[in-house]
Structures are given as C-alpha cells and as structure tokens.
Amino acid sequence: MRSRSPWSLLPVGLVGFVAAVGITFFADGPGGAVAASSQTTTPTTIAVDTSPSNIASGRTLFIENCSSCHGTNAEGSARAPSLLGLGAATIDFWVSTGRMPLAYPTAQAAEKPPLFDAKQTQAIVAYVTHLHPGGPGIPYVDVAAGDVSEGQILFSLNCAGCHTITGAGDALASGYYAPSLYPATATQIAEAMRTGPGNMPRFSPTQLTPAQLTDIVAYVHKYIQHPVDIGGLGLGAVGPVAEGFVALAIGVGLLMALAYWIGDRAVGPDAAPPKGDEGHGVTGAAGHAGH
Amino acid sequence: MLTQTLERQTTWLDDRLTLGKGSKKLLNKIFPDHWSFMLGEIALYSFIILVLTGVFLTLYFIPSTAQVVYHGPYKPLDGQRVSEAYASTIDLSFSVRFGLVMRQMHHWAADVFIGAIAVHMCRIFFTGAFRRPRELNWAVGVTLLMLAIVNGFLGYSLPDDLVSGTGLRIAFSILLSVPVVGTYLAFFVFGGNFPGTSIIPRFFILHVLIIPAVIAGLIAAHLGMMVHQKHTQFRGKGATEKNVVGSVAWPTYAFKTLGYFFLTAAVLAGLAGLAQINPIWQYGPFIPYHVSYAVQPDWYMGWLDGALRIFPSWETVAFGHMIPTIFYPAVLFPGITFTVFYAWPFIEDHFTHESRQEHHLLDRPRDRPLRTAIGSGVLAFYFLLFSASATDVLANFFGISLNIVLWSFRILVPTVPIIVGFVAHRICKELQTWEDVGERKRPTIILRSADGSYVGTTADYRPGDEPRELEPEPVPEAVGAHANGASTPELVGAGAGLAAPSQASAVPSGVLQAPRAPRNFDGGGGFLSNLRPRRQRD
Incomplete structure (x- = not known):
C-alpha cells in the first residue's frame, strides 16, 4: 500500500528537474515557485522519466493490463474513459493506490494493494503522458515545510465535509464514498486534490496554492494519519x-x-x-x- | 472500640439534634434483595460523579465566545483564532493536570447516567412498578430522564467544537421549525440569529446550575417518595403486599451500596482512562461555514437524530403557515414520546383498572404478556432510531449504499417493533405454560428399560443442595436499642448505657421484613377531608 513514499520519488524528481524535463503545469500558481527555473526554488511537480526505454516498458505494461478497457493508445472505450491529457498525477494516483486495474466494476473503484511497483507505475505514467502531454503533473510536496495549523483550517473547510474531520472517511450517496485518508501517501493526497478522482472535486492551483496544498498534506500526514489520541483508545474516530x-x-x-x-x-x-x-x-x- | 467511639459520637449528636427518630426509620429501611433494584443506583452514582467532575471542569472552562488566539502544545491549532470556550477546553485537556481524565470521566458518566436511567426505567416498566401508588414517582422519573437528556445536550455543546457546533445549528433549525412562533423562539433562545455570542454563556448556566439543581431536587423527591412508599418487591418467601422483605439499610445494605458506588466510580474512571471520548482537538473549532461529515449527537439524542434522518421530506401548509419537515420528527415526535411516557400508568390503568388497590408485589414480565410485548416493541423502535442516527457510518462500515441503508431503516423502523412485540408476546405466553420456569433446576434421572425405551424422572435434590430460602424476620431494634436495656452484659460496665448491642445476633442481618403501614385516611376524601372540620371550628 505504501510502496510509493514521497521520498522514494524524490531522486527521480530531482534527476528530471536537472534535466529540465518537467511538466510545468503549476508554474502559474500564485504561491508556488516555477518548476525548472532554478535549483534553489522549491519544485512544484515531480518529473517523470521519459526515456524511450521507460516509455517502451510502460507501453508493454499498459497493453497487458489496461488496454482491454482503455484501448491500446489510452483512447478509451465504451467501458472506460480516455486517459489522454489527464496528466501524470491522475495516472499515478489511480495506479499507485491500487484502484487501477479495476478488480470488478462498482460505483467507485476500491483501493487495494497496488499491482505494480514504483518503477512499473512510473513506466505506465511515462507511457500515457507520452501519448498526449498535458494535465497536472505529479505534485511535489515537502511535508516538513507545511504549516499544520493552516492545514487544519483548510482541511476543515475543504475536506471534512466528505472525508470527515478525523479523515476516517464516510459513505456518500448511491454507493459512492469518501475513502479513509489513513493509507494515503503524501504524494497521493496531493494528487487526489489536484486531479479530483471520482466524485471528489478538483482543487486547481488557483483554489489551493502549492503552499496551501503542502499545508493540507502536512496536516493529514502528521495529524490525521497519526492522531493525537492522548485520551486512550480512538474508537475508530467515528x-x-x-x-x-x-x-x-x-x-x-x-x-x-x-x-x-x-x-x-x-x-x-x-x-x-x-x-x-x-x-x-x-x-x-x-x-x-x-x- | 470503633463501634463504641461511633456510638458515643452519634449519641452526642442525637442528644442535641434528636436525630434518632428519623435516622432510625432510614437505618431500618428494608431493601429487597434483587440485583435489578440497583440499576437506579448506577444513575444516582453517575450523577454524583458528574457533579464532582463537573465542579472540577468549571474551574477551568471559560463560557465565552470571545475570540482569542490559541497558543499551546497542540500544533495544528497553534495560532488559530478560536473562541475562549474552545481554547479553555483544549487547555483543560492538554495543559491542566488531570484535566483530560476529568473531562472524559464527566462525559462517560453522562453517557452512562442516561443509559442507567433507561435501563432502570425498563425494569420499572416491565415489572409494573409504576402502578398505584407510584404513578407520581414514575412521572418524576420521566422528568429526570428528559432533564438528563437536555442537560447532556447542553454540556455536549459547550466546548464550541466543530461537531457540537453542528449540533447547535440543528437545534436552532429545530426551534425555527415550530409553526407560528418558531422564529421568535429560536431568536429568544439564541439571543439573535445563529450562532450569536449568547448561546455558550446561556447554555453554561443552564448546564452547571439550573438543570443540575432541578435534577438534584427531583432525585431527592424520587428517593424520598421511594422511602416513604417503601420498595416494591418480587414475589418470594414471606413477601406479601403488606410487608417488604430484604436486607436492612444499616449495616447490610449500606456497605453493599457503598461498594457499588466505588464500583461505579471505578468503571467510569476506567473508561475515562482507557477510552477516548469527544477528542475536540481533532475536531477543531466551530466555524459556521465549516462542516464535518459523520456528525452525530451523543447516543441519548441519537433517537431524535435518527428520526430526523429517516423522516420523509413532507412539507405541509396549514392555516397559511408552513410546517417544515423537521417539525414532525424533531418537535412533535419527542413531544408525543414523553407524553406517552408520562401517561403510561394511566393508559394502562384505563384498561386494567388496577388502581383500585395498591400494588407492592411486582409482576414477572411473562405474566403480563401484552405490557411486555408493548415495551419490547417500543424498545426496538427507539433502538432502531438510535441506529438510524448512524446511517452513514453503517453504510461506510458495511460498504453498502447509503440510500439502501436509509430506505432499510424507513422500512425497519415501523415494522420490526411489531414483529418484536409479537414474538415477545408469544414467548411470554409460552413461558407461562412452563410450570418450573425460573425455579432451581433439579437433576433428571434417565432410565432405560429392558425393551429399550427411556424414561426420565425428576430426582430429589442431592443432600446439601436443597435451595434454602430464609424465613423473613422482623427488623430488630438496632438503633436506640440501649433504650430497651438490651445491651450485653460485658458492655454494661464499659459502655455505661451508651453501647448498643454488639452481639452478632442483635445486629440486623439475614432476611428481614418490615410492615407497610396503611397510609390512607379513614372514610375517603383524602387529606383535605380532615382539614374541613378544623376550618368549620374557625
């Protein structure tokens, strides 16, 4: 479940960063630094290894595991949507949380242990984004830099309405649900906010700046996932x-x-x-x- | 030695305050020996714990909605603008020694208090203890239940956290839903529009002073009436409508109930130390435009929340006034609930006419199948409503659609109580036909005859296994016995007349009985008939 910690992505991101091969989608974010402009500023996205060999292995994995619904070139079918232009963050979120490939069709794709390891996921992301560039890149989050107090306010305003204030998750209408936030990695939390998977609204950089994104991720990572249960047993936080x-x-x-x-x-x-x-x-x- | 010192002190007091007469009645009170008579004591002792812990909490809690900037050990709130009520509750939980365990003990005690009232009420109901002469005490008890629920809700709202603030918002809307006067009522209670700044101080004074004082007074009345009318009792050896059989208050029951107080305190303290309740730091401060999903009230309000959730959205217009949907489940429904609770002794009497004489012997639930069936159905009804207050949590936990859960409750709530009532009725009828039900089991000897058939016969008790029920004896004169000159020879010199009998047999123990004095005036007309001649003399 936690095969992709943000730290494991960091070297990949830095390599890509130096190579100045980044998806600079968030460059206009008000509070964010421009990616690939200088090594000293904080990057906003993690770049994907777009070497031909990586894309080729991604293509193999995609055709083996995804193409039966999404089509060989990710153009979509009657059963599944097109993935073209959705961006690296979307593909990475769905694959790295195990929601894709789908086990069986339900109202909402269920989280499960991911089928692919971090390298394979990278390859799939590289392949799909290679087919049609664009869309949000994998957000880079420096959890240590986040302000948890800001994060608490923003979480209470933007997230608690569905995920509940404790992040335990809850049922929505017609078989949809807001999943528990406990198993998500920092990158996955940021990806979900930027891409709005399923029923979740999408929070663009104009709604939540990269700094605010970092604040929320820091609060979720530090306090929602590790609640201060000084009173004893947490009783499921419901x-x-x-x-x-x-x-x-x-x-x-x-x-x-x-x-x-x-x-x-x-x-x-x-x-x-x-x-x-x-x-x-x-x-x-x-x-x-x-x- | 200790006994003599105690007796010297009490004699000193008795000489000055003449406590003997009243305390003798209390000390000689008979408590029936049945565990279900202790259920009310859970509530009583929880209330005592509530008062003690509540006093501690008032020392640190600031009932104000004035905004302050929180600085403290809980980093996610550091630097946030929050109300003083919220900040002081956080400080109480994080920075005050024993603060959190006191707060949790207070909250657990409140949950257990109302649960104990409900269980106690079930015992009274199913055994028919509310019948004449105890209809008024039943009404006092129902009032206590209502006040306990209201005070629980007030206390739950005080910390001004996100979850309780949502509850307050619902309460405001419920007040608004009352036809004609709703707006005035809501603005009157909240001192203006929601949320305002008045509600926390107002709820505070109601929660810590006014309602607890009324509850304490009604508990005194409840117990006073119980002492005055004496306990009910189950049928048993020597128990009649004219006496009470059981243990005497002093010393037997006093130690038993003191032990039970300690047990209650231990369970509540154990819960407070081991299980977290209402972690308001995780909820954050209440900001009217913030909301959390999965918000429920405390369990005792759950039946109302459940009714709100599953009630269909019917909006009706009557006499030019719109009656909003929530009026029916949130105002009319609890109104009907408590009206029926108050009226139950009279409703039942309307059909049974049992109030022609007094009833001190309790019914076994199976002997009153219809009452038991109704009570079981009503319990099932409120339990289902309570469960319906967690529709979202249940849907999430079992991974089913929220809509299916909601509609399941809409169907289950009206139907299951009928089924439960019917099944309870059948079980009661069935139990009535078993002659030895509830009696001590006796061994059965199974013999196989030569042709292979089996015959079972009930054997006699094994030697020493016979059930022994003691014959109740009258209460001896334990208090003030020295007046009868019953002191033992060896204490005559030492005690010089002060010592009560210390001989083991003279201390009341074993199964005892006390008569019920007839209390009615002769000739009927009640106590007013005795006043009339006096007025005529004037």
Whole structure:
C-alpha cells in the first residue's frame, strides 16, 4: 500500500528537474515557485522519466493490463474513459493506490494493494503522458515545510465535509464514498486534490496554492494519519456513535453485571442457615462473615 | 472500640439534634434483595460523579465566545483564532493536570447516567412498578430522564467544537421549525440569529446550575417518595403486599451500596482512562461555514437524530403557515414520546383498572404478556432510531449504499417493533405454560428399560443442595436499642448505657421484613377531608 513514499520519488524528481524535463503545469500558481527555473526554488511537480526505454516498458505494461478497457493508445472505450491529457498525477494516483486495474466494476473503484511497483507505475505514467502531454503533473510536496495549523483550517473547510474531520472517511450517496485518508501517501493526497478522482472535486492551483496544498498534506500526514489520541483508545474516530455503544455495552453493561454480582442474596447451600439451625458449619460461617 | 467511639459520637449528636427518630426509620429501611433494584443506583452514582467532575471542569472552562488566539502544545491549532470556550477546553485537556481524565470521566458518566436511567426505567416498566401508588414517582422519573437528556445536550455543546457546533445549528433549525412562533423562539433562545455570542454563556448556566439543581431536587423527591412508599418487591418467601422483605439499610445494605458506588466510580474512571471520548482537538473549532461529515449527537439524542434522518421530506401548509419537515420528527415526535411516557400508568390503568388497590408485589414480565410485548416493541423502535442516527457510518462500515441503508431503516423502523412485540408476546405466553420456569433446576434421572425405551424422572435434590430460602424476620431494634436495656452484659460496665448491642445476633442481618403501614385516611376524601372540620371550628 505504501510502496510509493514521497521520498522514494524524490531522486527521480530531482534527476528530471536537472534535466529540465518537467511538466510545468503549476508554474502559474500564485504561491508556488516555477518548476525548472532554478535549483534553489522549491519544485512544484515531480518529473517523470521519459526515456524511450521507460516509455517502451510502460507501453508493454499498459497493453497487458489496461488496454482491454482503455484501448491500446489510452483512447478509451465504451467501458472506460480516455486517459489522454489527464496528466501524470491522475495516472499515478489511480495506479499507485491500487484502484487501477479495476478488480470488478462498482460505483467507485476500491483501493487495494497496488499491482505494480514504483518503477512499473512510473513506466505506465511515462507511457500515457507520452501519448498526449498535458494535465497536472505529479505534485511535489515537502511535508516538513507545511504549516499544520493552516492545514487544519483548510482541511476543515475543504475536506471534512466528505472525508470527515478525523479523515476516517464516510459513505456518500448511491454507493459512492469518501475513502479513509489513513493509507494515503503524501504524494497521493496531493494528487487526489489536484486531479479530483471520482466524485471528489478538483482543487486547481488557483483554489489551493502549492503552499496551501503542502499545508493540507502536512496536516493529514502528521495529524490525521497519526492522531493525537492522548485520551486512550480512538474508537475508530467515528465520533459519538462508537462512544455510545461503548458507554452502553461496556459502561452500563459492566455495571449491570456488577450489580448482578453483588445485588443478589446468595441462595442455596452457601446462604446463611435459618435461625436456630444447628448446622453452623463452614458455610454458615461464610454467610455471616460479612457482618 | 470503633463501634463504641461511633456510638458515643452519634449519641452526642442525637442528644442535641434528636436525630434518632428519623435516622432510625432510614437505618431500618428494608431493601429487597434483587440485583435489578440497583440499576437506579448506577444513575444516582453517575450523577454524583458528574457533579464532582463537573465542579472540577468549571474551574477551568471559560463560557465565552470571545475570540482569542490559541497558543499551546497542540500544533495544528497553534495560532488559530478560536473562541475562549474552545481554547479553555483544549487547555483543560492538554495543559491542566488531570484535566483530560476529568473531562472524559464527566462525559462517560453522562453517557452512562442516561443509559442507567433507561435501563432502570425498563425494569420499572416491565415489572409494573409504576402502578398505584407510584404513578407520581414514575412521572418524576420521566422528568429526570428528559432533564438528563437536555442537560447532556447542553454540556455536549459547550466546548464550541466543530461537531457540537453542528449540533447547535440543528437545534436552532429545530426551534425555527415550530409553526407560528418558531422564529421568535429560536431568536429568544439564541439571543439573535445563529450562532450569536449568547448561546455558550446561556447554555453554561443552564448546564452547571439550573438543570443540575432541578435534577438534584427531583432525585431527592424520587428517593424520598421511594422511602416513604417503601420498595416494591418480587414475589418470594414471606413477601406479601403488606410487608417488604430484604436486607436492612444499616449495616447490610449500606456497605453493599457503598461498594457499588466505588464500583461505579471505578468503571467510569476506567473508561475515562482507557477510552477516548469527544477528542475536540481533532475536531477543531466551530466555524459556521465549516462542516464535518459523520456528525452525530451523543447516543441519548441519537433517537431524535435518527428520526430526523429517516423522516420523509413532507412539507405541509396549514392555516397559511408552513410546517417544515423537521417539525414532525424533531418537535412533535419527542413531544408525543414523553407524553406517552408520562401517561403510561394511566393508559394502562384505563384498561386494567388496577388502581383500585395498591400494588407492592411486582409482576414477572411473562405474566403480563401484552405490557411486555408493548415495551419490547417500543424498545426496538427507539433502538432502531438510535441506529438510524448512524446511517452513514453503517453504510461506510458495511460498504453498502447509503440510500439502501436509509430506505432499510424507513422500512425497519415501523415494522420490526411489531414483529418484536409479537414474538415477545408469544414467548411470554409460552413461558407461562412452563410450570418450573425460573425455579432451581433439579437433576433428571434417565432410565432405560429392558425393551429399550427411556424414561426420565425428576430426582430429589442431592443432600446439601436443597435451595434454602430464609424465613423473613422482623427488623430488630438496632438503633436506640440501649433504650430497651438490651445491651450485653460485658458492655454494661464499659459502655455505661451508651453501647448498643454488639452481639452478632442483635445486629440486623439475614432476611428481614418490615410492615407497610396503611397510609390512607379513614372514610375517603383524602387529606383535605380532615382539614374541613378544623376550618368549620374557625
């Protein structure tokens, strides 16, 4: 699930960066630096290795695994949309989260362990973007640079409405759902925001600047995925429903069991024998021990 | 030695305040020996925990919506503008020693408090303990349930976090939905339009003073009536409509119930220390244009939230006034619920006419199949509504469409209670036909005859295995017994008349009984009939 951490992508991104082969889609972002302009500024996207050999291996993988629905040249079919011009971020998100290739058609593609490793994913991305350049590139996120306080405000405003404020995810209408944010890598979170997979709205650089994107990713990565549960068990982070079940089943239930334990007078041989009974044996003494 | 010191102190007090007469009645009170009589005590002790922890919380909580900049150990909120109420709750949780565990204990205690009230109410209902003469105490109990729910909601709203703020917004809309006066009502309660700045201070004073004071008063009335009318009891050896059989308050029951208080406190403290509740730092401050999905109220409001969720969107116009959809599930429905709760003793009496005499012996639920069936159905109804408040969580958890979950509840809520009631009725009827149900099991001997057939016969109890039920004895004069000169010889010198009997047999123990004194005035007419002649003399 976590085969693609942002750090594993970093060398690839830097190599591509030096080669000045980048997808400079976000160059006009208000708060973002222009990619490929200088090595000292923060890049906004991670470039893809577009060497012919990589594209060739990507083509092989694509034809083997994707072309039956998306067509040999990613032009789409009656079953699946065209992938031309969707950009590196889209392809990388769907493949690296395991949503593609689809296991079976449902309202929403389910996340599962990815079929391809990082190198193979890169190759597929290179092949599809080679067919028709354009679209958002894989966003580069420096999680350490993010401001988690800004990120919390932006998350609360833009993300909590579907993914819930704890990021646990929740059901939407008609079989759609906002998935849990816990398994996503920093890059995948950024890709989802930039490309708007499925039902999710797309947040362009004019809506969320690269700096704001970084803030949100930092908050999700540091606090949603690793919540500060100083109060004890997190109970699934779904709020009062789980708490209510715990209060009733464990709180009231345990107290009822304790009431049953101490509430009844012992009957049978262990009970105190009636007055005048000569059989004050061991059991009789036990019956009086509490007095 | 300890006993003598205690007795000297109590005698000193008794000499000055004449406590003996009243306390003797209390100390000699008989508590029936059945575990289900302790369910109400969970609620009582939870309330005590609520007051104690609540006092601690008021020392740190600031009931104000004034905006401050939060600076503290929780980095995602650092530098954010939040209300003082929210900031102080965060500080309470992160920076005050014991603050978080107190807050969590308070919240768990509130959840358990109302759960215990519900369970206690079920016991009263299914055993018919609300019948004459206890209809008024039932009404006090229903009022306590209502106040507990209201106060729970007020307390839940105080931290001004994102989740509770959403709840407040819903409450505002519910008030708005009342026909004709809705707008006035909502603006009156909130001191203007939502959210305003008044609601947190207003809810605070209601939550920490006014409603708890009313609850405490009603608990006193509830217990006072119970002492005055004496406990109900199950049928058992020696138990009649004229007496109460069980353990005496002092010392037997006092230690039992003190232990139970400690157990309640232990369970609540255990929950508070191990299970996180309402982590408001994860929710962030309430900002009216921010919203989180998967927001539910605390469980005791869940039945209302569930009703809101599954009720069809019908908007009707009556007499030129629009009645919004949410009026039916959020105003009319709880109104009907509590009206029926209050009226139940009288509704049942309308059909059974049982109020012609007093009832102190409890029903076994199976002996009243119709009541048990109705109660089971009603329980199923509210449980389903509670579950319906989690439609989204259930849909997500089971990976099914939210629409299917919603429509399932729309069908299940009206139908399942009928099925549950019918099944409960059949089970009761079936249980009635079993003669030995509820009795101690006896061994069965199975014999195989020469032709291969088997015959089972019920055997006698094995020696020493016979159930022994003690014959109840009258309560001995434990308090003030020295007045009868019943002290033991060896204490005469030392105690010099002050010592109560310390002999083991004189301390009330075992199964005891106390008579129920007839309380009605002769000739009927109630207590007013006795006043009339006096007025005539004037």
